[in-house]
Amino acid sequence: MRVNIKENIEDVERRIAAAAERSGRSRSDITLVAVTKTHGPELMNEAIKLGVTDIGENRPQEIRDKFESVLPVRWHLIGQLQTNKIKYIIDKVCLIHSVDSIHLMDEINKHAAKHGIVMDILIEVNISGEATKSGISPDELDSLLTHAGELSSIRVKGLMTVAPKIDENITNALHFNNMHDLFIDIGNKKYDNVSMEYLSMGMSGDFETAIECGSNMVRVGSAIFGKRGYDL
Numbered sequence: 001m002r003v004n005i006k007e008n009i010e011d012v013e014r015r016i017a018a019a020a021e022r023s024g025r026s027r028s029d030i031t032l033v034a035v036t037k038t039h040g041p042e043l044m045n046e047a048i049k050l051g052v053t054d055i056g057e058n059r060p061q062e063i064r065d066k067f068e069s070v071l072p073v074r075w076h077l078i079g080q081l082q083t084n085k086i087k088y089i090i091d092k093v094c095l096i097h098s099v100d101s102i103h104l105m106d107e108i109n110k111h112a113a114k115h116g117i118v119m120d121i122l123i124e125v126n127i128s129g130e131a132t133k134s135g136i137s138p139d140e141l142d143s144l145l146t147h148a149g150e151l152s153s154i155r156v157k158g159l160m161t162v163a164p165k166i167d168e169n170i171t172n173a174l175h176f177n178n179m180h181d182l183f184i185d186i187g188n189k190k191y192d193n194v195s196m197e198y199l200s201m202g203m204s205g206d207f208e209t210a211i212e213c214g215s216n217m218v219r220v221g222s223a224i225f226g227k228r229g230y231d232l
Helices: 004-023 039-048 060-069 084-089 102-115 139-148 167-191 209-213
Strands: 029-034 054-057 074-076 095-099 121-124 153-162 194-201 217-220
Touching: 004 039, 004 139, 004 209, 029 074, 029 139, 039 054, 039 060, 039 194, 054 060, 054 167, 060 074, 060 084, 084 102, 095 102, 095 153, 102 139, 121 139, 139 153, 139 167, 153 167, 167 209, 209 217
Parallel strands: 029 054, 029 217, 054 074, 074 095, 095 121, 121 153, 153 194
Antiparallel strands: none
16 A cells, blocks of 8 residues: 555654644754655655655665655765765765764765865764664763864764664653753853754654654654665
């Protein structure tokens, strides 16, 4: 059965607006990144025509291969990024969500400088400490943020996390609240070249909880496009 993108987007929008209201904010305070995973340009363009402004992809190759076939939109790289794949996306994305090392930060800075651009990035934090999750520990943040002050072709715009894949909303809320506390704390420290504009947390199964805990950017895939290929 074909996925009804229009109905799904309307449902997600309604749920975002309600969660924002519960957290004392408005719908306009939340950025929806529609995660297309392995879906093709046809569905992506349908979503864009229905008002989606931001598209997220896990894999740099997907962005490279789809870019010319997709209507104008803001692209986000939300999955892990190997340094040899930076070249695929450096001139195509508006935000890289998954920076988790000084080495990766340096390589993005180098490629951005070659293109004469400044790349906006988020630092991925493993707030739950789960061994299978990527991202740095909160204890490592200071060294990355301090190093960012030395670079001229990247800007740290906030933080990103992925909660454990469990059904316990209470547990995820604890992780999301801890992440929001970290977000606020860093914003108060005034690092050079660092601004806490985006807190990217929450996916199809937990974006309402994430918004209630302070997220202002959610990455929603299967709730819009249905499941296909690898899941996020």
